[in-house]
Amino acid sequence: MSFPRLLSPLQLRSIRLPNRMIMGSMHLGFESAPDAFPRLAHFYAERAKGGIGLIVTGGVAPNPEGSFGPDGTVLANESQLDGHRLITDMVHAEGGRIAMQILHCGRYGKHPDIVAPSAIRAPISSIVPREMTEADILGTIAQYGRTAALAAQAGYDGVEVMASEGYLINEFLALRTNKRTDRWGGDLDGRMRFLLDIVRSVRGGIGPDLLMSARLSMVDLVEDGLAADEVVTVAKALEAEGVDIINSGIGWHEARVPTIAHTVPQGAWSWATARVKAAVGIPVAASNRIKSPELAEALLERGEADLVSMARPLLADPAFAAKVRDGRAESINACIGCNQGCLDPIFSGASATCLVNPRAGREIRFKASPSLAVKSIAVVGGGPAGMSCALEAARRGHQVTLFEAADELGGQFTLARQVPGKEEYLATPRYYASELAAAGANIRLGHTATTAELKDFDQVVLAAGIRPRRLDLPGADLPLVASYDDILSGRRQGGERVAILGSGGVGFDVALALLGEHEPFYDAWGIDRSFATPGGLRPAATAPAPPRRITMMQRKTERPGGSLGKTTGWIHKATLQRRGVEMLSGVTYERIDPSGIHILFNNEARLVEVDTIVVCIGQEPRRDLLAELIANGKPVHLIGGAREAARLDALAAFEEGTRLGLAL
Structure with a gap:
């Protein structure tokens, strides 16, 4: 397959992109490590060598209040430029182009000094932010311009203003988090004043030749988020202020809707990007769950975007773009959307890598050299x-x-x-x-x-x-007992009533397999593609009747699913609960007979009558x-x-x- 649109160049001010593929911004978890800048430089240089059109760095804060916390970076003065120059020098040496993202975390920061437009705690944080004063706001706008100017000095080809995913600028835009009654709140003109003043400040910092991207939430996926016409209005205002690219953000981090896990259909959010592209004349980049060049080319061909932004696919294969360019797309090491190597470690305080490419983020340490003695x-x-x-x-x-x-x-x-x-x-x-x-x-x-x-x-x-691991229990050799690999290999189908012993990752996989095909994604999660209400949400559809009755149980007293991935476990638990799966903890297994499994639960004897018992108690x-x-x-x-x-x-x-x- 050829990819003429994906491989077409694009001129943005003085910067020429050789193709329409962008590496989206990613926080890698080692930004504040002693060896952070050499590691970052090698990480980005590897992707530049791999032919990606434009790299966008992980977020860099304009001031300490806006940083992630201990694992975040701030660029506020010239003494901090050497590390950034190492990054840009190595990227440019490989023929790449790189923009620095400026990100103020707002109420998502992980430190006690967080600020926000209003003193409203985020559902995913325990800290109530301090409401910003007029002086705070004006100072932050100026600091954006200062950081942009420093980025230009460091040799970046441009900057990206992060205005999505529920961070500070997004908090100003949405009524959900902006309850101000002064000129920075109220109607949309007031709520987007902060963003537009920042854009002007940033343009003043980088000058007329460097490119500027703004990452805007195409759909917030939270109550009282931006309405459909408001997203378009903000996009048009960004275009009028001289922004060169509008990059797509999808959903806030606190949204109870999955946006990038493997359970999300590929290209699931292109409809939201297409609405903005139709309203503006500047390039718009689609993002989230775009992992193959075939899908990326199709989005461009349908006119739903002008570029595609891919983050995790460039973890999985840094040579993604070069393989597309050289006619080797079939040899791409595909991202599988598991989150196990990238997002889960970040939310556990570790560094990101990639399950299918352990070299990611470890380019210095994981270097291959020819063997001196062939064995x-x-x-x-x-x-x-x-x-x-x-x-x-x-x-x-x-x-x-x-x-x-x-x-x-x-x-x-x-x-x-x-x-x-x-x-x-x-x-x-x-x-x-x-x-x-x-x-x-x-x-x-x-x-x-x-x-x-x-x-x-x-x-x-x-x-x-x-x-x-075999189950050591009277009756464990009866025909109704199956191992998890019997079910997941297709050797056994499972009856109408199933007990699953074990509630770890394998147990959840077995339950999902026994439930069969997922119900339609947008119905299950209450996503309104007509965007009739602010935030793009609607009530979830009624769940279809499950094909079988499933009871999951475990000996541990903790809640089932406690060992699942931090960023995907809640999705699997919500799916099983929606489909009526019963989950029991603190169970004592007594014996199995042809009618089912006898257990002690809450100090009471109970028979769970089932046709199939699936053993998922370890390996x-x-x-x-x-x-x-x-x-x-x-x-x-x-x-x-x-x-x-x-x-x-x-x-x-x-x-x-x-x-x-x-x-x-």
Whole structure:
């Protein structure tokens, strides 16, 4: 497939973009680390080398009040420029273009000195912000201009003004958070005064030649957010003030609507961007859940946007744009929307990376070099750990043979095909299969390795994964009992009444698989694409009757789903609750008989009558060959689930396999 629109250049003042692909702003979680600027410079330079049209940095605050907190950055004086110059120099050396985003967090800051247009606490924060005075407002506007001027001095090709996702400027725009009665509140003219004065200040700081983008919420997805005509009015005002690009933001961080998780349809928000594009003459960028060049090209062809902004797809594959340009789009390592490597760590105080590309954010430490001594290496197991280890080792010149007992690569990843919304996970094993073949690895599918055939290899990597832990309970061998891989592999279908033992990630996947296809996304989450009410919300549709009755239970007394991802767990819990799944905690399993499972719950005996019991109580490492290999004196490396099976952790498995492959 060709991509003529995606690859067409665009001139913005003195800056020429070679294509219509933007890397959207991302907070990476190491911005305040001692080695932050070298890490950031290598991170952005890798994406510039990969051909992306324009890079937008993570948010940089114009003053301390506007920073994220301990993990945020501020650019307020010339003494802070050296690190930024390192970034721009390295990006420009790779032929790239980079704009610095200026972001004031407002009431989303994680420190006690946060400010906002009105003293209203955010639902996702415990801190009540201080209401900004007139002097605060005027000072902040001036500080935006100062930071913009410093960005120009640092060599950035432009700046982006962050006015979406519920941060400070968005808080001024929306009646939800702006209750002021002075000239900075009231009608829309008053509420957007802060934004427009900032835009003027920023333009004064960067001068007439550098580009300016403004990231505007296309739809807020919160009550008392901007109305449809207000979004368009703000966009037109930005155009009149000389903004060069309007970049799309979708939803506030406090919105109870998923916007970028894998459960969100790809391209789900293009309708909101299209409304703004139709109203203005400057380029408009679509964003959120645009992960393939095919979809990006289609959006441009339909006239719904002029550019596409992709953040996480550039974590997964920094060479995304170059592969599109060079006719190698099929070799893109696709983002799977899992959030496990990027957003979840950020919200846990760690640094972002990528589950399918552990090098992301670690470009300095994860450097591959050709092997000085070529070895013959056997990798036993083609799951995440085995695939990633085999690929890195083969790329470095080792002679690699990968043994996989199943008929396809992927290990536990292949079970995702049964979970609605996770179908795109299968793109990862397809990518690894293609790259392993290109690197010269010998892949032996449907083959269970034996110690006899491993004896002639220089080194053996055991990455055989896990097996489901068996249930030790009277009646556990009855026909109504199934393991989770029976259900997720499609070997068993489950009856009309199902009990799921275990409420971790696997248990939730089983429940979602048994419920079948998701109901229509916009209906389930109450999203009004007609935008008839401010914020773009409407009551959710009545949930369809579930195809079976499901009861989830766990021995732990904590709420079910406590171990799920921070940014996706609430989505899965809300979905199951909406579909009528019963969830029990603090359960004691007594016995199983043909009628179901007998339990103690709230100190009362109870029979849960079911047709199928699905066991999701954990995993055990698969180490069948280990003892004999060690006895034979063979060097063995144990990685992934075969090393640690306490819980399924693809993020750790990919990283562990990558590290070993780079070290062999």
